[in-house]
Amino acid sequence: MSESFRFFTAAPLESPAGNVASDLESLKAGIATVAPESIYHHVTRMPVRFPHVRDLPENDFARWVGDALQLPEVSERLAFAGTLPAGSLEEVRAALLAVLDRVPERDRRRSASEGASFQFLEARTVLADxxxxxxxxxxxxxxxxxxxxxxxxxxxxxxxxFGRSEYALIPWLRARGARGLADSAAKAVAGSPPIARLHRDVGTRWRRSMIGRRLVDRIEAADEVRVREARETMTRLAEKLKGADTGGRK
Incomplete structure (x- = not known):
């Protein structure tokens, strides 16, 4: 339980996954078959790449459907379905597919213009200490x-x-009794804000939660000082009384 927590930064190393979509049917086929890491990359890349922006679509699928296919309602539903953390990646995949299954037939036939196809990507996370x-x-x-x-x-x-417990901060906090810090961070993450705002919000929540702890520490420290001073005073008084008693016997 004594091991410290070491912080790393992460960057995705992208490569083509081999799947290409030009309409909703091929997008659905790609979502159904690509690796979970590809799903994860496409539903998180927008908030990571544009951490300060609030009005961008939540994920690549929603952005492409809105821009290339001009289907804003479908785009909005895909944005909601692909929001992390919504559960496991397979649950996210299923939610995205469910949205595409409900699209009317007339919209399924709409195709992207030449050069505007959706390229599925794979990404490997590279860490830097x-x-x-x-x-x-x-x-x-x-x-x-x-x-x-x-x-x-x-x-x-x-x-x-991805279950990489050695890099997961919230469980580490819980394991060390910092339930309040862990809970406030988990609540902030659940809101799926842009990363820059998540960074700021968690820091603000934590600093506020520490105010009460610091006040208690100061009070306890002041009490300890008062107790120590009282003990020192009693010790000096006892020494004086002892000295006076010894002098009287002489």
């Missing part, structure tokens, strides 16, 4: 402003999805 380490939850709060958005995404979002 930030050289930042926290020995306990309090130190996590202290170093949080020093992390970049890639580190925030890795430790709060990506690691839990």
């Amino acid at each position: 930030l050289g930042i380490e926290a020995a306990d939850p309090t130190q996590v709060v202290e170093v949080w402003p020093r992390l970049d958005d890639g580190a925030v995404f890795l430790h709060l979002v990506e690691a839990p999805v």
